[in-house]
Amino acid sequence: MRAYPETGNMPEARFPHLHQEVEAEQSDDPPSLAVPAAEPELPEPFPDYFLKKRLPVSSPRTLEFRRRHFAGVSARDWNDWHWQMRNRIRTLDRLEWMLELTQAERAALGQHGELLPMAITPYYMSLLDPQDPLQPLRRTMIPVHQEFLRTPGEADDPLGEDEHSPAPGLVHRYPDRVLFLVHDHCAAYCRYCTRSRVVGQGELQPNKARLEEGLAYIRRTPQIRDVLLSGGDPLTLSDEKLDWLLGELRAIPHVQFVRIGTMVPVVMPQRITPKLVQTLRKHHPLWLSIHFTHPDECTPEVVRACRRLADGGLPLGSQMVLLKGVNDSVPVMRDLLHRQLMMRVRPYYLYQCDPISGSAHFRTTVQEGLDLIRGLRGHTTGYAVPTYVIDAPGGGGKIPLQPEAVLGRDGDDLLLRSYAGTVHRYPDPQRAGGAARLEEVGR
Numbered sequence: 001m002r003a004y005p006e007t008g009n010m011p012e013a014r015f016p017h018l019h020q021e022v023e024a025e026q027s028d029d030p031p032s033l034a035v036p037a038a039e040p041e042l043p044e045p046f047p048d049y050f051l052k053k054r055l056p057v058s059s060p061r062t063l064e065f066r067r068r069h070f071a072g073v074s075a076r077d078w079n080d081w082h083w084q085m086r087n088r089i090r091t092l093d094r095l096e097w098m099l100e101l102t103q104a105e106r107a108a109l110g111q112h113g114e115l116l117p118m119a120i121t122p123y124y125m126s127l128l129d130p131q132d133p134l135q136p137l138r139r140t141m142i143p144v145h146q147e148f149l150r151t152p153g154e155a156d157d158p159l160g161e162d163e164h165s166p167a168p169g170l171v172h173r174y175p176d177r178v179l180f181l182v183h184d185h186c187a188a189y190c191r192y193c194t195r196s197r198v199v200g201q202g203e204l205q206p207n208k209a210r211l212e213e214g215l216a217y218i219r220r221t222p223q224i225r226d227v228l229l230s231g232g233d234p235l236t237l238s239d240e241k242l243d244w245l246l247g248e249l250r251a252i253p254h255v256q257f258v259r260i261g262t263m264v265p266v267v268m269p270q271r272i273t274p275k276l277v278q279t280l281r282k283h284h285p286l287w288l289s290i291h292f293t294h295p296d297e298c299t300p301e302v303v304r305a306c307r308r309l310a311d312g313g314l315p316l317g318s319q320m321v322l323l324k325g326v327n328d329s330v331p332v333m334r335d336l337l338h339r340q341l342m343m344r345v346r347p348y349y350l351y352q353c354d355p356i357s358g359s360a361h362f363r364t365t366v367q368e369g370l371d372l373i374r375g376l377r378g379h380t381t382g383y384a385v386p387t388y389v390i391d392a393p394g395g396g397g398k399i400p401l402q403p404e405a406v407l408g409r410d411g412d413d414l415l416l417r418s419y420a421g422t423v424h425r426y427p428d429p430q431r432a433g434g435a436a437r438l439e440e441v442g443r
């Protein structure tokens with residue numbers, strides 16, 4: 001039998017900094033910096049299908065919705081992504097049939113057409129609460145009158161993407177990578193979309209001539225090694241178009257890999273067919289960033305879609321937008337992140353909501369975002385913690401934000417705050433002092 005690694009008699013001489021940590025906690029540091037560790041929390045209960053090989057077809061909520069609103073539709077049609085696209089809910093009448101709308105929602109829908117379009121797949125609609133206007137998923141899909149209010153600092157193109165566009169739909173902001181907006185259609189339209197100025201307008205068509213313009217720019221720009229396909233949602237293109245576009249990109253010698261940003265696995269998981277996965281896997285290395293918002297999205301259908309993609313060898317990451325009243329609490333966000341890991345999706349970015357026009361009701365303060373990260377970092381698996389970023393207005397790129405961990409120096413020691421709020425010392429002599437000590441030891 002192998003001996004269990006001994007930890008009880010750890011020699012202090014080998015690990016002096018651990019000894020120092022204890023001393024620092026006991027005496028040296030200002031008491032105000034020492035925050036008592038929180039009580040350990042029990043993990044949130046998961047739906048059991050996350051761990052089962054055989055998944056249920058749907059959640060009870062979706063089955064009930066289908067019975068109520070699409071009783072005559074066969075399972076075959078419901079599970080066909082073309083049917084889901086054709087039958088998206090786009091009008092006030094159809095919404096009224098499925099939801100109890102508030103006056104504010106009805107009024108906003110009356111103005112629909114001036115700003116962001118509205119469309120929701122029947123599948124995603126099944127996850128919305130018909131009675132509760134404050135249900136997180138419903139808030140992200142149904143317009144409210146605040147969408148029409150502009151507050152200081154907001155803009156239609158806060159990231160300045162249009163200023164860095166050498167070809168229609170191509171954004172070249174970082175030297176070695178480009179964002180390629182393949183078209184402007186999405187399966188469903190999020191009310192906080194950064195590209196609300198573009199999506200659903202029909203101006204960015206996935207026609208060959210326009211895509212060729214983008215490809216030609218990438219071909220003649222050898223410093224581009226990474227292409228991110230986004231939109232609109234690239235996975236609403238047909239398999240054939242995706243195959244062609246990915247093939248053209250893979251044939252460019254300096255393009256090392258391609259990424260796809262998509263919300264389709266979440267709002268229309270029926271699109272993730274075995275044929276699509278076969279098509280995508282022809283073009284490895286190909287990475288997928290999936291847009292998630294809330295734990296309620298992690299249904300059997302989405303688990304199945306992510307399993308298919310992961311089994312097809314596609315590395316999966318996630319991106320989320322921090323949204324007030326939707327996912328801005330530690331328990332909700334932690335639950336979402338844990339569910340992603342269970343689906344083999346690595347949490348990647350958490351975005352501070354961009355100051356697009358009409359987004360004030362969705363935006364938290366940055367301090368609230370930092371507090372959220374502080375509530376995650378160290379309190380859960382490191383893989384579960386996304387990088388919290390602000391996409392700098394005006395085109396400065398993504399700027400990562402971290403709660404303050406370096407508190408300052410005390411002589412040769414760096415003072416660091418741990419996840420539990422305790423203060424620790426790390427021996428970090430300044431260059432000159434460190435060199436002198438090394439000489440002394442060598443003598």
Ligand code: SF4
Nearest residue numbers: 186189190193232263
């Ligand atoms: S899926 Fe993405 S591009 Fe489409 S509306 Fe939502 S955030 Fe915007």
